[in-house]
Amino acid sequence: MTAAEMVNKLDLQVFSGEKGLDRExxxxxxxxxxxxVMGNADExxxxxxxxxxxxxxxxxxxxxLAAVILVNGHKPxxxxxxxxxxxxxxxxxxxxxxxxxxxxxxxxxxx
Amino acid sequence: xxxxxxxxxxxxGGDFSRAGYASSQIxxxxxxxxxxxxxxxxxxxxxxxxxxxxxxxxxxxxIEFQMDEEQIRIILDDEGPGIEDIEKAMQEGYSTATSAIxxxxxxxxxGLPNMKKNADHMHIESEPGxxxxxxxxxxxxxxx
Numbered sequence: 001m002t003a004a005e006m007v008n009k010l011d012l013q014v015f016s017g018e019k020g021l022d023r024e025x026x027x028x029x030x031x032x033x034x035x036x037v038m039g040n041a042d043e044x045x046x047x048x049x050x051x052x053x054x055x056x057x058x059x060x061x062x063x064x065l066a067a068v069i070l071v072n073g074h075k076p077x078x079x080x081x082x083x084x085x086x087x088x089x090x091x092x093x094x095x096x097x098x099x100x101x102x103x104x105x106x107x108x109x110x111x
Numbered sequence: 112x113x114x115x116x117x118x119x120x121x122x123x124g125g126d127f128s129r130a131g132y133a134s135s136q137i138x139x140x141x142x143x144x145x146x147x148x149x150x151x152x153x154x155x156x157x158x159x160x161x162x163x164x165x166x167x168x169x170x171x172x173x174i175e176f177q178m179d180e181e182q183i184r185i186i187l188d189d190e191g192p193g194i195e196d197i198e199k200a201m202q203e204g205y206s207t208a209t210s211a212i213x214x215x216x217x218x219x220x221x222g223l224p225n226m227k228k229n230a231d232h233m234h235i236e237s238e239p240g241x242x243x244x245x246x247x248x249x250x251x252x253x254x255x
Binding site: 032033034035036038039043049051053054055058059061062063079 | 127128130131132134135138152155156159160163215216217219221222225228229
């Protein structure tokens with residue numbers, strides 16, 4: 001599944017990084033602790049979080065994540081969106097909670 | 112061919128907008144030099160955590176990168192408050208980060224443990240009130 005297909009199926013908002021929507025998704029990781037993501041997320045995963053600041057994209061880029069989903073209707077900071085465009089890593093949003101979006105994404109990927 | 116690559120990056124304490132810059136430059140070099148992928152991943156985690164530690168805790172610092180055919184060395188040298196109790200600082204969950212830093216999702220007490228987990232060798236020296244120097248080394252021989 002590509003990030004674009006995930007956006008369609010989960011009705012996600014695309015804030016930035018549209019050029020990366022063809023990235024393949026290998027799984028997901030849900031956490032708001034940046035060192036946890038740094039230590040435990042893996043390449044190609046979708047990161048689900050409520051953190052909206054620029055360091056999120058620094059980590060997404062260093063870990064080569066496929067996309068970031070901001071939960072609970074959170075919007076990215078301007079410099080976060082700008083970096084997502086630079087890195088071509090889609091920055092996405094949902095009004096759903098972390099629990100609900102994680103459940104739906106899990107079902108999409110593994111069932 | 113024996114080639115040694117050295118680079119140096121400066122890091123400003125408190126400037127989170129640039130946190131990760133040095134680590135991404137290091138990652139670019141490792142990719143360009145065709146370093147084993149698993150080693151790149153571990154190096155990047157350790158470098159980033161070290162860089163964020165300087166941003167979060169120190170006043171200023173520099174990151175030296177050295178690589179030859181056998182090893183990758185990263186020396187993170189800062190001027191800052193230092194670490195009172197290194198053994199404690201190495202414990203998962205122990206942190207002296209401010210609440211503002213914790214709200215960003217940093218300061219969970221995972222930085223130094225993440226560095227130790229991912230580096231092949233790690234050495235810390237610190238003088239309270241002056242600064243901290245952390246050296247990490249990676250062996251370039253692929254681990255089976």
